[in-house]
Amino acid sequence: MANRLTEENLKDPVTKFINRDFYSLYPEQTIGEALAMMRAFPPTGRIIYFYVVDKDSRLQGVVPTRRLLLSPLDKKISEVMIQRVITIPSAATLLDAVEFFSLHKLLAFPVLDEAKRLIGIIDIELYAEELAEIEGAGLADEVFQIAGMTLTRARQANPLQAFRGRFPWLLCNVAGGLIAAFLSGIYQDVLNWQNAVLALFIPVVLALAESVSIQSVSLAVDGLRTGRATWKTLLLKLRSEVATGLLLGLGTGLLVALVALFWQGLLGVVLCLICGIVGGVTCAALIGVSVPTVLKLLKLDPGVASGPIALAGADVVTLLIYFNIGMIVMR
Secondary structure: OOOOOOHHHOOOEHHHOOEOOOOEEOOOOEHHHHHHHHHHOOOOOOOOOEEEEOOOOEEEEEEOHHHHHHOOOOOEHHHHOEOOOOOEEOOOEHHHHHHHHHHHOOOEEEEEOOOOEEEEEEEHHHOOHHHHOOOOHHHHHHHHHHHHHHHHHHHHOOHHHHHHHHHHHHHHHHHHHHHHHHHHHHOHHHHOOOOOHHHHOHHHHHHHHHHHHHHHHHHHHHHHHOOOOOHHHHHHHHHHHHHHHHHHHHHHHHHHHHHHHHHHOOHHHHHHHHHHHHHHHHHHHHHHHHHHHHHHHOOOOHHHHHHHHHHHHHHHHHHHHHHHHHHHHOO
């Protein structure tokens, strides 16, 4: 079994890498019977999950180790097993398996044939022999990063596949641009004030918001490679990102406002720029850190979709803030 992932074998069938020495449980067994059988006939291989099959070896469910050890001995396996199991078909390639590990962050997957029979297990040992100890979380994270980067390069090698994966999300940018144009029409009275001085600074206001949004997206996506996505962690990230966004917005807003003051000498425009940039950059930072995590929780690929969605959202929200502040200040 290879101890590291190489791009050359990504198209190999997954069955070439599966472990056929696995231990099966049966639905009609009790917990006590299952444990007694394992003591009498100890498994020879490393066990990560206990898979449940029927008499024809068709997969029925999976039993986490914690449930097997802590459940009452008279309970049946069918009562404690989880019926919904993420599986890999025998027709899959190694590239497909890489995607499963990157997306679901599990340590093993059952491989089924066309009749839904369990024919083997593919686990994280495929990528690193030194992961024999499951507790080696740091090593597991490193492996997932390697798998993720390799998967990305493989996808980009096929132009048609790359187009199909990336084009739908670019529609977010199209929609965001059209909404921005629509907002510009709605707030036309604001833009016409004193030779549309506010309009002169729209590109820099949007550029700052977009840059901060992409920075936040990059950091969030990188963080997801080494940690799990949960609503709790998202709230903690949002709390930290608010402070960061405010500081970034205040620093860049004051700089742009200072230039505007010397250039145009209009205090109203200066106030609009400071408030608009602070508000836009802060919201852009929050959008940038939220989108990857939400996409991950929805089982979508944050690496491809996060950028277009975050940029479109940052543009619309920033313009709304900037124009509405302009309406208030310029009255």
